[in-house]
Amino acid sequence: MKPLTWLCCCALLLFACNKQKEAKLSLNTETIAATPVSKTTSKKIFIHYMPWFETPDSKGTWGYHWKMNTQNPDIITNGKRQIATYYYPKTGPYYSSDPAIIEYQLLLMKYAGADGVFIDWPGTRALYDYPDNLANSNALINKLNAVGLQFGIVEEDRNWDAGNTSGAHGDFVYMQNNYFNQSNYLTTNGTPVVLNFGPITFHQSSQWDAILNGISPKPKVLPLFGFTSEVGSNNAGGEFPWIYQDHPTVVNNYYAQAANFALSVGVVYPGFNTFYAAGGADGPTWQIAYNGTSTFSTMLDKALASSVSIIQFATWNDYGEGTMIEPTEEFGYSFLTTMQTKLGVPYGQHELEVIYQLYQARKSYAGNTTIQAQLDQVFTYLANQQVAQAETLLNNLGGNNNTTGVYIKNKWLSTYLYEDNGQVKYSSSNSGNQYKWVQETVNGHIRFKNLSTGHYLNIEHLYSYVESADVPNTYYSSYWVLESYNGYTRLKNEWQSTYVNLENQSGLAQCTTVPDYFESSQWTLQQ
Numbered sequence: 264m265k266p267l268t269w270l271c272c273c274a275l276l277l278f279a280c281n282k283q284k285e286a287k288l289s290l291n292t293e294t295i296a297a298t299p300v301s302k303t304t305s306k307k308i309f310i311h312y313m314p315w316f317e318t319p320d321s322k323g324t325w326g327y328h329w330k331m332n333t334q335n336p337d338i339i340t341n342g343k344r345q346i347a348t349y350y351y352p353k354t355g356p357y358y359s360s361d362p363a364i365i366e367y368q369l370l371l372m373k374y375a376g377a378d379g380v381f382i383d384w385p386g387t388r389a390l391y392d393y394p395d396n397l398a399n400s401n402a403l404i405n406k407l408n409a410v411g412l413q414f415g416i417v418e419e420d421r422n423w424d425a426g427n428t429s430g431a432h433g434d435f436v437y438m439q440n441n442y443f444n445q446s447n448y449l450t451t452n453g454t455p456v457v458l459n460f461g462p463i464t465f466h467q468s469s470q471w472d473a474i475l476n477g478i479s480p481k482p483k484v485l486p487l488f489g490f491t492s493e494v495g496s497n498n499a500g501g502e503f504p505w506i507y508q509d510h511p512t513v514v515n516n517y518y519a520q521a522a523n524f525a526l527s528v529g530v531v532y533p534g535f536n537t538f539y540a541a542g543g544a545d546g547p548t549w550q551i552a553y554n555g556t557s558t559f560s561t562m563l564d565k566a567l568a569s570s571v572s573i574i575q576f577a578t579w580n581d582y583g584e585g586t587m588i589e590p591t592e593e594f595g596y597s598f599l600t601t602m603q604t605k606l607g608v609p610y611g612q613h614e615l616e617v618i619y620q621l622y623q624a625r626k627s628y629a630g631n632t633t634i635q636a637q638l639d640q641v642f643t644y645l646a647n648q649q650v651a652q653a654e655t656l657l658n659n660l661g662g663n664n665n666t667t668g669v670y671i672k673n674k675w676l677s678t679y680l681y682e683d684n685g686q687v688k689y690s691s692s693n694s695g696n697q698y699k700w701v702q703e704t705v706n707g708h709i710r711f712k713n714l715s716t717g718h719y720l721n722i723e724h725l726y727s728y729v730e731s732a733d734v735p736n737t738y739y740s741s742y743w744v745l746e747s748y749n750g751y752t753r754l755k756n757e758w759q760s761t762y763v764n765l766e767n768q769s770g771l772a773q774c775t776t777v778p779d780y781f782e783s784s785q786w787t788l789q790q
Contacts, residue, residue, distance in 0.1 A: 297411030308573075314382060331544045347583060350582060351591055369403075372412065379407075387430075409646055414447060431464075436478065458486075462490060485526060486499060535551035628788070677691065713731050748785060764784035
């Protein structure tokens with residue numbers, strides 16, 4: 264998020280980064296069939312979402328938010344890309360318009376207890392990467408009905424120059440024509456709700472009168488805590504707090520006044536640890552300690568105990584500020600499982616792992632239209648909370664795949680992996696069950712069992728070669744993450760974060776750190 268400095272009783276720092284794109288929002292044709300997740304709280308749960316991530320798969324190059332000014336994601340160390348954050352997404356860095364990422368993120372939100380998404384929205388200005396971010400926002404919005412989630416816009420007036428109220432007015436015309444008319448857009452008493460991260464550019468109520476002139480239905484604008492006067496009481500419908508250096512004093516002050524607002528929105532965050540200084544970018548350097556999930560848990564307790572009607576979780580994926588709650592290598596699913604417990608959601612980590620399994624399968628079987636159609640059904644099952652059916656189908660992809668196995672074929676050498684006396688070797692032929700590997704899922708982790716021996720692909724002894732042996736199903740040395748790269752699959756070991764490859768051409772498969780563009784580490788899972 265980009266930095267914002269403002270005063271409210273005392274000096275406070277706020278930040279929210281953004282980028283955008285001018286793009287038409289396509290009509291959502293998916294049937295609204297998804298059922299809402301039950302929970303014990305009556306408060307609406309919304310997740311603040313950043314739509315600004317790009318990768319070479321989407322734009323031919325890495326977007327700013329993965330690299331800032333100092334990082335190079337093409338550099339891979341210990342299986343991880345060099346990205347502009349102290350935290351690493353469980354999926355690895357992604358692009359925001361990726362359909363597999365969108366369904367993964369929205370399903371996780373749903374099973375954590377979310378009712379909707381607050382989108383950190385770039386507006387319609389054709390500048391920087393704003394058009395890309397707008398397109399990414401719309402890609403997310405187009406999937407929301409299928410999951411059964413609502414949405415609201417967090418408008419960034421900072422993206423317009425001072426005095427250009429006509430540009431900001433155009434943003435609201437776009438919202439009017441594309442968002443406010445959607446059945447799942449957030450309203451209060453039938454009136455659309457728009458959060459404003461500021462105001463940053465327009466500080467006079469007369470300017471907001473001009474910005475909202477003629478918009479129908481006219482939305483209620485919620486500025487940051489303490490800024491109703493700048494928007495104008497005739498335009499405002501409440502206020503919302505954010506993440507402050509004076510933690511948690513400002514948020515506590517907000518809760519003390521929340522009942523005075525027509526619409527009140529609480530805030531929950533895990534901590535604050537920015538990468539700006541390390542990334543050579545402008546931004547705050549102060550921190551809020553995570554203390555595991557303690558800070559997150561405390562802030563959620565405060566919000567639940569308050570009089571607010573909506574709780575905003577800040578954020579889903581602002582990696583630059585370290586406020587992400589989506590699954591990461593460092594925190595796992597812990598923020599989401601905390602939500603499940605405290606919101607009274609009847610699900611736990613297992614269901615979140617099933618959703619991750621769906622994401623992995625999307626990547627593993629990219630280009631396989633038959634299995635992708637099955638995965639579409641898995642998504643529908645999960646959207647409708649039919650978890651058992653989703654798991655059954657996931658574990659039986661391709662019909663008899665769970666019993667007949669797949670061939671693991673190397674792109675570079677066009678050879679197949681097979682087991683020979685506990686060693687994993689490769690050959691240009693694939694005759695016999697020793698060449699077939701059955702993909703299994705144990706507690707959300709993927710394992711490969713040799714069809715001939717019943718042994719599992721693993722690196723338990725850290726030999727110079729990949730092993731195939733009878734190892735317990737709790738051993739991470741036998742757990743694999745399937746990563747997609749240009750239509751192929753890379754097999755990453757969960758324990759060592761290394762990749763199965765044939766780089767040394769020794770006759771034995773190895774598991775080492777190799778760049779993703781090395782074809783020796785790229786595989787096809789063939790039936």
